[in-house]
Amino acid sequence: MNIGMIGTGDIGEVIIRKLRDAGYPVKMANARGPESLKDLAANTGAIPVSVEQVVQDVDMLFIVVPQKAIPELPKGLLKKAKKETIVIDVGNYYSWRDGRIDEIESGLTDSAWVEKQIGRPVIKVLNSIGSKSLAGAGRLHGSRDRVALPISGDNPKAKETVAQLIDRIGFDSVDAGTIAESWRQQPGSPVYCVNPTKEELQQWLKNVDRSSLITNKEKGTKAYRAVENADYQTQANAFRSLFNEKK
Numbered sequence: 001m002n003i004g005m006i007g008t009g010d011i012g013e014v015i016i017r018k019l020r021d022a023g024y025p026v027k028m029a030n031a032r033g034p035e036s037l038k039d040l041a042a043n044t045g046a047i048p049v050s051v052e053q054v055v056q057d058v059d060m061l062f063i064v065v066p067q068k069a070i071p072e073l074p075k076g077l078l079k080k081a082k083k084e085t086i087v088i089d090v091g092n093y094y095s096w097r098d099g100r101i102d103e104i105e106s107g108l109t110d111s112a113w114v115e116k117q118i119g120r121p122v123i124k125v126l127n128s129i130g131s132k133s134l135a136g137a138g139r140l141h142g143s144r145d146r147v148a149l150p151i152s153g154d155n156p157k158a159k160e161t162v163a164q165l166i167d168r169i170g171f172d173s174v175d176a177g178t179i180a181e182s183w184r185q186q187p188g189s190p191v192y193c194v195n196p197t198k199e200e201l202q203q204w205l206k207n208v209d210r211s212s213l214i215t216n217k218e219k220g221t222k223a224y225r226a227v228e229n230a231d232y233q234t235q236a237n238a239f240r241s242l243f244n245e246k247k
């Protein structure tokens with residue numbers, strides 16, 4: 001399976017490393033251009049290309065840029081991708097970083113907004129795990145403490161393909177529903193950045209209260225800032241502590 005990656009920052013780089021470790025061919029693009037990716041290419045074997053090139057002839061395309069950068073992508077970019085290319089949205093909306101986006105503030109899910117911008121359906125995954133956890137928490141299939149990731153999307157077959165890839169990079173997954181329902185895995189959810197096992201994720205996805213997302217998102221941002229430099233377990237525990245009483 002050929003993979004394209006737009007965005008090679010904090011989480012993008014970790015995804016690239018995990019995919020390369022699992023043996024996937026990867027090409028990658030960022031805002032500064034292929035020249036800036038020489039070192040990462042030498043370290044990982046991922047091929048640096050332009051944003052226009054990265055969408056072409058790939059089976060899966062990861063979009064791993066801040067939400068505010070989505071409208072800055074070249075107009076009609078996704079028209080250059082194959083119809084069957086599975087587009088993955090790893091992003092989250094944070095108004096302090098992305099500026100206020102009225103449609104999301106009014107209730108559109110982060111990923112439904114991305115779909116509108118790029119003109120293609122997406123599968124939402126990997127948005128709910130921190131980069132340190134993604135780098136360090138992967139485990140062999142069947143491990144008792146294996147972390148599980150929610151996958152949302154409107155195409156069951158594409159979600160299955162994505163679940164297989166997630167398994168190959170060391171994580172379990174749970175189908176979290178459609179893109180309209182993907183608020184369940186957005187920031188502020190009790191499944192966000194807590195590194196749940198599969199059983200926990202299945203249970204907690206059922207109990208997400210949409211009305212508390214905004215408040216908990218603010219609490220999560222504060223909690224994260226206090227443990228930004230800590231190890232991944234400490235970071236996950238900080239998010240868990242926001243919900244311990246409710247769970």
Ligand SMILES: NC(=O)c1ccc[n+]([C@@H]2O[C@H](COP(=O)([O-])OP(=O)(O)OC[C@H]3O[C@@H](n4cnc5c(N)ncnc54)[C@H](OP(=O)(O)O)[C@@H]3O)[C@@H](O)[C@H]2O)c1
Pocket residue numbers: 006007008009010011012029030031032033036051064065066067069072073090091092093126127128129130131132
């Ligand atoms: N960091 C995490 O732990 C984490 C975890 C899960 C989800 N997320 C979400 O994933 C998204 C990316 O987060 P991040 O932390 O990786 O951000 P980041 O470190 O700021 O990296 C952003 C990447 O996007 C690229 N980019 C920005 N505008 C672009 C454009 N117009 N065209 C092409 N590439 C562009 C940047 O290119 P340059 O390198 O050239 O500047 C950079 O490689 C966010 O929505 C975030 O909320 C993050």
